[in-house]
Amino acid sequence: MRYISTRGTAPTLEFDDVLLSGLARDGGLYIPESWPTFSQEDLVRMSGMSYCDLAVEIIAPFMTGSAALNKLPQLIEAAYAGFGHPAVTPLRQLEGNLWLLELFHGPTLAFKDVALQLLGQLFEVVLEARDQRVTIVGATSGDTGSAAIEAVMGKARATLYMLHPKGRVSEVQRRQMTTVDAANIHNLAVAGTFDDCQDLVKAMFNDQAFRDRHNLAAVNSINWARVMAQIVYYFWAGLALGAPHRPVAFAVPTGNFGNVYAGYAARQMGLPIERLVVGSNHNDILTRFLDSGTMAMEGVSPSYSPSMDIQVSSNFERLLFDLLGRDGAAVTATMRQFREEGRFTLDPASLAQATALFQGVRFDDEETLAEIARRHTRDGELTDPHSAIAIAAARSTAKGSVCPLVALATAHPAKFPDAVEKATGLRPALPTRLADLLDRPEYALDVPADLAHLEGLIDDGDKVAQQGAPTI
Numbered sequence: 001m002r003y004i005s006t007r008g009t010a011p012t013l014e015f016d017d018v019l020l021s022g023l024a025r026d027g028g029l030y031i032p033e034s035w036p037t038f039s040q041e042d043l044v045r046m047s048g049m050s051y052c053d054l055a056v057e058i059i060a061p062f063m064t065g066s067a068a069l070n071k072l073p074q075l076i077e078a079a080y081a082g083f084g085h086p087a088v089t090p091l092r093q094l095e096g097n098l099w100l101l102e103l104f105h106g107p108t109l110a111f112k113d114v115a116l117q118l119l120g121q122l123f124e125v126v127l128e129a130r131d132q133r134v135t136i137v138g139a140t141s142g143d144t145g146s147a148a149i150e151a152v153m154g155k156a157r158a159t160l161y162m163l164h165p166k167g168r169v170s171e172v173q174r175r176q177m178t179t180v181d182a183a184n185i186h187n188l189a190v191a192g193t194f195d196d197c198q199d200l201v202k203a204m205f206n207d208q209a210f211r212d213r214h215n216l217a218a219v220n221s222i223n224w225a226r227v228m229a230q231i232v233y234y235f236w237a238g239l240a241l242g243a244p245h246r247p248v249a250f251a252v253p254t255g256n257f258g259n260v261y262a263g264y265a266a267r268q269m270g271l272p273i274e275r276l277v278v279g280s281n282h283n284d285i286l287t288r289f290l291d292s293g294t295m296a297m298e299g300v301s302p303s304y305s306p307s308m309d310i311q312v313s314s315n316f317e318r319l320l321f322d323l324l325g326r327d328g329a330a331v332t333a334t335m336r337q338f339r340e341e342g343r344f345t346l347d348p349a350s351l352a353q354a355t356a357l358f359q360g361v362r363f364d365d366e367e368t369l370a371e372i373a374r375r376h377t378r379d380g381e382l383t384d385p386h387s388a389i390a391i392a393a394a395r396s397t398a399k400g401s402v403c404p405l406v407a408l409a410t411a412h413p414a415k416f417p418d419a420v421e422k423a424t425g426l427r428p429a430l431p432t433r434l435a436d437l438l439d440r441p442e443y444a445l446d447v448p449a450d451l452a453h454l455e456g457l458i459d460d461g462d463k464v465a466q467q468g469a470p471t472i
């Protein structure tokens with residue numbers, strides 16, 4: 001399998017290079033040159049498989065030529081051994097045709113673990129095979145950070161710098177990152193938004209000398225391997241609900257567009273997906289785009305679902321590449337316009353192609369709390385605000401639908417206790433292994449949203465490594 005950049009001018013790479021390279025050198029994102037596909041017969045054969053066996057089937061075609069390919073079954077078993085549910089991502093019926101796919105049973109209680117636990121394993125094997133080290137730079141609005149830290153802490157061949165927007169993640173999310181005291185982990189609390197953090201990470205990748213000097217790698221969903229691992233649970237849920245014989249739809253709480261793009265990839269690979277519902281909070285750039293064809297930045301303000309407080313959804317570029325006929329030059333021009341003018345408008349034919357599959361819905365904070373309260377009253381279950389948006393998105397679009405509709409539960413309610421308590425009067429407890437999280441010392445460095453400052457810090461890595469004392 002070879003990978004091409006959405007901007008069309010970066011070198012075509014094999015899987016292991018894509019795994020280690022993050023953003024493509026032309027500023028684009030890597031995607032497979034062609035989609036591996038599964039026939040009806042393949043899907044029937046796969047429908048009784050365990051999560052891990054299914055993951056091997058789906059992931060192996062993306063990894064041809066990889067140093068990790070022959071160890072893939074063991075790596076997948078190891079990645080999911082620490083999940084708190086034997087099904088890895090259990091599927092539960094909510095009501096009638098509505099289902100909930102619980103993606104939060106990993107070590108950091110969010111769906112990011114599904115991909116990052118595997119990524120940690122892949123990094124280790126490929127870096128070992130190449131006798132190489134990497135410096136990982138990442139941006140988080142709360143969940144990628146702790147999942148990436150959990151996946152790479154203590155690994156000899158990787159140092160991780162994780163940027164989060166100071167004061168804009170939940171206390172539990174922040175502490176899950178900043179209480180990890182490992183020599184290869186550095187938390188940077190940026191004075192800015194998640195978009196600022198993500199821009200800084202991309203700027204570091206686009207600084208070719210800096211990138212080469214540090215052998216930069218990525219843990220965000222700009223890294224293809226993140227998306228690849230997330231494709232599996234779409235197949236898992238779809239096959240459990242009757243695919244390939246009947247189609248299925250998904251409602252996905254969306255920020256950086258990585259999760260819902262994995263659903264799109266599953267569809268390209270043969271899973272009969274009828275619809276992908278993109279759920280947003282009041283930071284609703286994607287909903288506005290799907291309604292109007294214009295992607296327009298309007299700023300971001302904090303919400304009860306902070307992990308979705310994003311306005312530049314990185315992975316949208318991967319979809320855009322297909323919508324624009326896989327024309328890298330057209331993607332480059334569109335993304336340049338978006339950066340320079342803060343907006344672009346898609347031509348009607350491309351928009352129609354997008355809206356034939358994607359539907360956008362938005363829920364503000366009050367509606368999010370109402371959905372959390374509604375489920376609690378009905379089922380006695382506590383729901384995190386992101387998952388609540390998925391459920392609300394599923395319910396609001398279910399009318400008249402004959403196929404099963406799966407809402408993706410992306411985080412455990414204990415990550416967002418304030419919102420859950422506001423909605424239900426109940427404060428969800430953290431699992432026992434995190435019970436003393438609020439008492440542990442925190443390690444993080446306050447930094448400005450300034451590229452030169454951050455690059456200097458990483459160049460002079462000792463400064464961060466020697467921070468020692470708690471800084472929050």
Ligand SMILES: Cc1ncc(COP(=O)(O)O)c(C=O)c1O
Nearest residue numbers: 143255256257258259307386410
């Ligand atoms: C809990 C949770 N839900 C939803 C999202 C949005 O997912 P994506 O960025 O893949 O669109 C995130 C962040 O990525 C998240 O952490």
Ligand SMILES: N[C@@H](CCOP(=O)(O)O)C(=O)O
Nearest residue numbers: 140141142143144220221307
């Ligand atoms: N919501 C994310 C933002 C980063 O998204 P990613 O999927 O590109 O890593 C977070 O929780 O950090």
